[in-house]
Amino acid sequence: MTGRGREGSAGGPRNGRRGIDSPGVDARAVPIGRRLGLTLAVASLLGVLAFGWPLLVGEGAVLSDATSAPLVLGLVVAAALAVLGVGFGDGGIDVKAIAVLGLLTAIGAILRPLAAGTGGIETVFVLIVLGARVFGPGFGFLLGTTTLLASALLTGGVGPWLPFQMLGAGWVGLGAGLLPRRARGVGELAMLAGYGALAALGFGVLLNLSFWPFLLGTATEISFVAGDPVAENVRRFVLYSLTTSLPWDLGRLITTAAGIAVAGYAVLATLRRAARRAAFGPPAEPVPPRLTTAGAPPPTGPADR
Amino acid sequence: MAVIEGPVARAEATPARGRGLHPLAWWAWAAGIAVAITRTQNPLVIALLLAAVVLVVTVCRDESPWARAFGAYLILGLVVVAVRVAFYVVVGLPDSSPVLIDLPTVPLPDWVDSLTLLGPVHTAGLLGAIYAGLRLAALIITFGAANALANPKRALRSVPASLHHLSTAVVIAVTVTPQLFTAVGRVRRAQRLRGLDARGPRAFAGRLIPVLQDALDRSLDLAASMDSRGYARGTTPGGGRHVTAALVVALVAGVLGTYALLDGAAPAWLGAVGLGVGAVVAVAASVRAGRRVDRTRYRPDPWGLRENLVAGCGIVAATAVVLGGWLDPGTLSAGLTPPTWPTLNVAGVVAALAAIAPATIGGGRR
């Protein structure tokens, strides 16, 4: 690193590197244009159907079978994720965003097994929320999906639940990236911790919902009944959640919020330093004015998409 | 560095190239069995399929970490059966079959109306819970089998070109993760040197930060290296208007199809058609987007006779069960009221034999 450390840290004013309070450094490493936004919206709608199917399914519908529905819907969600992946990748992604995504995904993948097994402790959302905060909503969505995918691949956890988990974590990242950009300091951490808590709970509830009939079958009093009024099914679902996954959901909620509160400042500072060094985004290149002295080369940049 | 590395360093073994089956062959086999399991409720057939899957994994798996995770799937399967039975006993619905054990009913406060805890346990209900649990466990274990047998890193090499960029990120992650594991251990030891021996979240965070910093610094080096080696050179910049439009169409078709599947009033064919149209459009868009990524592959995993055979076994298993059920619906389930021993027909035997055949074909043990 001799020499590199100093020279490589270009792009930011040398005195502005203290702490995380310097405004305007958060990047949009993977920009979401209008067309990609539309794709994302439709895919999310599909996701809502897939997650909420026990509440939506009508009596006598093709998918009212509790065992095969999550499999079919898992396949549908997986396909939707692949379609989104094509949308994100079409026309290329900034190579720096790919590398940062890969490395953060790896960090997330080591966070999961480190925390798994101890009831409800789930630290991966801390990284997804903070990463999305610094690198923007598009990156956050990708980070959520790739983290869950990579950790499933590494631990052999691929199953019908994986597409649901990927989409859910992607939403968590997307939402974190869309939070108000202004907040900084303690307010920012509080906002992120609060969001993290809600997101972690929501993630748990949604996954629970889509696999409720799968795991419980139809022969109990708190099972879903296809075609029942939504309110009735919701009541049974709440009872089911309370009796089964509540401790885990609460644990996930608490660990996410506490993780963001404890490690948030340092992690944000680290991520922002990286974002500054990477200098994402098309307008971040101050070169062209003097570059064009001889001839007129096209203003190609590292992020020419 | 070499000497003091912890045991985590050797977390994985990468198989030599050219050995073992194409990972997607295993997934096709497992998918076929999963279809077979979902299309029958006959516990005997399911148990046979389950035994076949476990046997194939025992014979064909190697020493990789994902192969070792198979044990966890077996435990998960047991847990699922237990959960099913427990829930049936505690909050099961009564039926007309004979009562096996008459447990006393536990009174609940008024605000949880219409819920009775415990109460009589009926034979049919209990058997049904066990059978359903078994079916679920078999499904989960089948997925575990595919996980254990298919090398995910090689599976990532088979991703279509349109997903090239994102799969690169996942490839990087999967490659780097074991190294980061080692780094966490290294940093923990180093921090002990500094007198930091605390436990708890703060210490955990303190340990994570250096690893995170390392990883991020490294990601920029990596990006620079990829860039200099021509990464994304063959990618036409700027998204294709047609591709995006097709993607949206595919997703909309998917939404409609899914909705039709869930709506009781919709005709049965509508869902299938919607999803089918969506799939076709999506594949077309993916192919078109993939053409914009100009790259080649170094020694792609070959798909040969053995792959065809293993994938074919899955298809045969699925077809046998589906056909068997269609020809003789009685064999699809076991009688619950009164409980009768499930019957095994030819289709079930064929499916189980097909499921077990890869034990002789797919042996990629090194």
Add this chain to the structure above:
Amino acid sequence: MIEFRDVSVDYGNGPVLRGVDAVIGEGELCLVVGPTGSGKSSLLGAAGARVPHFSGGRLTGTVLVDGRDTREHLPRDLADVVGVVGQDPLASFVTDTVAEELAFAMEQLALAPTLMRRRVEEVLDLLGLAALRDRPLGDLSGGQQQRVAIGAVLTAQPRILVLDEPTSALDPAAAEDVLAALTRLVHDAGITVLLAEHRLERVVQFADAVISLTADGVATSGDPATVLAGSAVAPPVVELGRLAGWDPLPLSVRDARRTAGPLRERVLAGSSAAAGGPGSEGTTAEPGSFRSASAGRSAGRSAARSAADEPGTPTLTADGLHVRHGRAHAVRGVDLALAAGEVVALMGRNGAGKSSLLWALSGAGPRSAGTVRTAAGADPADQRPAVARRQVALVPQSPTDLLYLATVSAECAAADSQADAEPGSTARILGSITPGIDPGRHPRDLSEGQRLALAVAVQLAAAPAVLLLDEPTRGLDYPAKAELVAALAGLRRQGRTVLVASHDVEFVAQLADRVLLLADGEVVTDAPARDFLLDSPVFAPQVAKILAPAPVLTVADVRRALDAGAEPESAP
């Protein structure tokens, strides 16, 4: 092949390079030298179009690479012309196995599969990697990894290789390995190489041209001997040549030895004059004698001993130390005793058990048998880490692992409170090792030498009697090494014990009193540094090789010997 025309680079904090003009010809090996922070990386980055396209910043002037203007070409468009290799090979790998990594660049260039197969095989042979083809990259040694990184750019068949300190993250054996591969590429494959490297003594003899940068980014380029004569950074052989006034300046031990006849006589005369001199036999070393370095060492040591309560009591002893990692038996029955005010070098090849021994001595690493005792008779492994480090402190191989806060000042403050030291002591120690580090900077933005200084300061805050350092000179340039030598010599004067594992002979020659040579987990030699280094053809520093049989190790020794040789003539 590469042409810089009036190139300046600015990242917004003042120019890093100023008006560089240089031409690197076809098939040349051109060395870029300069102190840390002088813009070496920027110059190399400009040659691969990374500056400004990838790194940001502003580049003025023109860089032509094989006729292509880097303003109009992104780094990826130059992949088939320039191959760029960085410092840390592991950080550049995308895939998992050697062959796949070699093929990565070709996949991006969309080459035909048959061509890829052929080129992978060619490069495997060219770099001697054929046996490693399917191995996971993480399992390779550092030198093998860096060779794979070079191979990974070579498969695109570039005509230029740009390497930014390719050996700074490697131990010397691995560095040797990589540099040998490089010279082979230049000589056999006719590839043009632009190389920044701080281990000048290894490469300068192969260079056809040198670009020397000053701290403010001004470049001089030309013939190696001419440019190095005025360069701020130079290997021992060049410094010796400058001292002796040789012209042309020899760049290799072989050349220097052929010119060194007269100097050798003078040095021999000087050393025998000093040896026969009046003060040489007693313990009081005469100032100015060529032995004053080592004499000063023993003087300092005895002073420290007499200052201690029990003179001669070792500060750290180990008996029958064994370390096993699984099946590997890394340390086999080591006994040692370290005295106060002594600097001991631990040498030996990779995997000889140096790191394992240091970690076991510190009490933080595994130990399967044997005892370790500090001066107080305690075993560091039985104590809490926070207590143990007051007696024995270890600076690990990657010093950044010790650091985890966002600024230098925060690190110093945390170190003070962890060591129960007075507030400000760590910062003071840091200032005494390397003055002038901005306390508001991020530790990761510091240079390698500054970061090491910070890690050493953090460990010294607890005022340990024994400081263990694991391979501290990795990645340090000459000035940073000189600073480290001065800092450790300062510790010796304070009566502390320093045990340093190092491959770096020049560094050991400047510093150590005693050398322990470890082989296969056992101590095979325990000798005074001077005897050991002069005696061994492998471990002799450059100056000793050039001037053998004269008993000198460093340029400073030579200077003293010459002065001593001059004295008797002037005295009568």
